[in-house]
Amino acid sequence: MSAPHSPVTPTAHAGLERALREKLLRRSETVGSLGELEPLAVRLGLIQGNLKPRLEQPQILVFAGDHGLVVDRILPPTRSTATQVRELLTGRLPLPVFARIQGVELTLVDAGVAEALQPHDGLMARKIAHGTRNCRVNAAMSLVQAHAAIRAGMEIADALPGNFLACAGVGEGSFESAALVIARLADRRLSLRQLLATPTLLAQQDLSRQLVVLQGAQGRHRNVSDPVEVLAAFGGYEVAMMVGAMLVAAGKRHVIVVDGLPACAALMVASRIAPAVMDYVAFSRSHPHPGLTATLDLFDATALLELGMSSTDGTGAVLAWPLVHAAAALLTEVAEGEPAGETYPADLDGPAVSEARVLSEADAGRDAA
Secondary structure (H helix, E strand, O other): OOOOOOOOOOOOOHHHHHHHHHHHHHHHHHHOOOOOHHHHHHHHHHHHOOOOOOOOOOEEEEEEEOOHHHHHOOOOOOOOHHHHHHHHHOOOOHHHHHHHHHOOEEEEEEEEOOOOOOOOOOEEEOOOOOOOOOOOOOOOOOHHHHHHHHHHHHHHHHOOOOOEEEEEEEOOOHHHHHHHHHHHHOOOOOOHHHHHOOOOOOOHHHHHHHHHHHHHHHHHOOOOOOHHHHHHHHOOHHHHHHHHHHHHHHHOOOEEEEEOHHHHHHHHHHHHHOHHHHHHEEEEOOOOOHHHHHHHHHOOOOEOOOOOOOOOOOHHHHHHHHHHHHHHHHHHOOOOOOOOOOOOOHHHOOHHHHHHHHHHHHHHHHHHO
16 A cells, blocks of 8 residues: 655756766865775765755654554663653753754654643653554554555654754654564565564573564564555554655655654665655664664665764754754855856756756755745
8 A cells, every 4th residue: 555755756867967966076086085985975966956055954754653562571671762852852861962062853642642741841742642552462553554654754844954964763662663664575685583682681591472462563564565555564653754855855855864763664664665765765773773774785885984882763863963064064065166156057957957946956946035
C-alpha cells in the first residue's frame, strides 16, 4: 500500500557535477586537498542544483514513541521514554546543549509516548496513540495510524524553516522495532541477530530472549512485504513520522542527516516509496552499536563523524552540522574572483537545476515572510 509523498527527483546532473569538481580542483590548487569535505561539497551542490550551495537555519527533529513489544521484557530496566523526553527538554543531556551552542533548532515531537507529557515550548504534541501495540501479537499500528503518522511527519517538516534537516528517534523498544523493519526490508542481507548482537553490552542470555520474542513477531507477519505495511506491522509512530519528514525534505531538495537505527529504518521505508530520497541523505551516529554499523554498511555509507560516543540519537547529527556547513562554504565562501551570490549555471540548465532554483527561491521567499 503506497503512502502519500512529495515528488522526489534524483539529483544526478553530469554537467553540474563536472563543474563542481572543476571548481573544487581550482580550490585545491590554492588550499590543497580537503579530503572528505570535497565529495560532500559536490553532493550539496547537486542537491541545490547550484555552484554555490548555501545551508540556512538548520533543524533537528527528535521523535519520541513507546513500543508495545517491551511488555515481553526484552530489555533490561532503563529510563522510560517520558523520562528521556523530559531530560532532553530540560537540557540534562548533551544533545540539547550541543544543539543550542551550534545554532541548530531542536524540536522534540511526541509521536506516541505512552505517558501524558506536560506542555513545553520545546515539545510538539502530535501523539497518534499512547504507544504501539505488541507486534508479536498484532500489527504495531493499523494502516490508518501509519498513514496518519506519515502525514503528521510531512506536515511538521513542511512547516520548518531552513534547508537542513536532521532526524532521530527515541523511545523504549525503538531500536528493536527498527531492527524488525530493517531486517524485513533488507531482503535477507541483514538478520535480526546481526542487528541486535552487542557482545560487550548485552549478555548472551538476554540476546537469546530478544531473538525468541522478535522472531515470533517476524513469524506472525511473515507475509508482509509492502514498505508501509512492514512499517505498520513492526514500526513505531516515531519511525512513521520520520518517513513523512524525509519525503517532504527530499521533495524540497533539502539536506537530510539520518542518525540512529530508528532513523535508518525510516529511511529504508522512505527510499522504498521514493528511491531518489537517498540522493539527499548523509549519515551521522551517536553510539557504537554493531547493528548500526551493519545498517550503514547495508546503505554503503559511513558516518560523517566517528567520535566513539555512546549518547542519545541525534547528538552526532548536531555535531556534524558544522562539518556540512563547512563543505558548503568551501564552494560558496572561499573567494576566487567569482561574482557574489548564488550561481545557477545557465549553460548547464536542465530539469534538476531548474527545479532546484525554483525550490530555493520559494524557500527564500517563505523564510523572508
